[in-house]
Amino acid sequence: MSLFHPVNLVCPQCEAPVTMMAVGSVNADRRPDLRDDILEDRFQDVTCEACGESFRLQPQFNYLDTGRGQWIAAMPASRLRDHLEIEDEAAALFDTSYGANAPAAARDVGSGLAVRLTFGWPAVREKLLVKQLGLEDVIVEMMKLHILRSVESVPMAEGIELRLVNTDEDSDGYVFAWLETASEKYIEYMTVPAELYKAIEGNPEGWNAIRKRLDTGHFVDMQKLYMGEGRPAE
Template identity: 75%
Template sequence: MSLFQPVNLVCPKCEAPVIMMAVGSVNADRRPDLREDILADRFQDIECGACQERFRLQPQFNYLDVGRGQWIAAMPADRMRDHLQVEDDAALLFAESYGVKAPQAAQQVGQDLTMRVTFGWPAVREKLLIREHDLDDVIIEMMKLHILRSVPSVPLAEGVELRLVDTDEDNDAYVFCWLETASEKPIEDLNVPKALYGAILANPTGWQAMRARLENGAFVDMQKLYMGEGRKSA
């Protein structure tokens, strides 16, 4: 089931007290409306009753979609530098819920789930969008790396990330966006031909080493490649 609990917040504009129901877990099979809210960028959004300022509670919940084979530990953006510890914590929780430490019936469900860790709303939304279009999230991250090498200039900086945000069927392209992680404010859109996805998919040998690095842990995101040594290979 999807679980919520009341939390006390302070409006970032007028500092008035605000109470909202914060999510602890999302079951998208039973509550598909919550999945749609995440994709529409309105989940855990709230308006201050005193000044009408709208703001959003950072993600900190587990997401389950058995029908689409997804289990995601969605964490606040500011925890990204602790991704190795977050991965370990998520792996333990998954093992107890659907893995080797879970009841047999739950383990059978877990066999068809892909475990991921995300940081910030744009990242968790991206994982849902990728599965919506039946794409491989590792290849999407490889596309981002190719973009970094191919375009003359990029707004790459701490707190700025590149995310798949849409598809452009008319131009046979995927729409990526540079955006600010904390505010989710878009900076620049970039249309990338779908042919690039196909080219990477057709060249597994050439991308084998990079795939191994990206898949080394549940945090499948190119950003981990420039955040220290990372997790040692198994």
């Protein structure tokens, strides 16, 4: 089931106290509306009754969608630099819930789940969109790396990330955006031909070294390539 609990917040605009129900876990099989809210960038929004300011509680919950084979530990973007430690914690939680240390019935469910760790709302939304489009997230991350080395200038800096945000039906391509992690404000868009995904998918040997670095553990995101040595590639 999807679990919520009350939390006390402070409005960032007027500093008035705000109470809302924060999610601890999302079961998208039973509550598909919550999945829709994440994809529409409206999940965990709250409005201050004192001044009318709207803001969003950062993600900190587990997401389950057995129908689509997804289990995600969604964490606040502020914890990104601790990704190795948090990845270990997420792996242990999954093992207890659906993995090696879970009851047999739960292990049966877990065998069909891809485990992922995300930081911030744009990242968790992207994982849901990638699955919806029938894509492989590792290849999407490699597309981003290709974009970074192919365009003349990019607005990349700490606190800014590149995410797949939509499809372009007119050009049969994928829409990527640079955005601010904290505010979720879109800075710049670009459309990438669908042929790029197919080209990377069809060249496994050429991309094997990068895939190994991206596909170590449950945090599958190109951002980890810029934060220290990380885990050894298998």
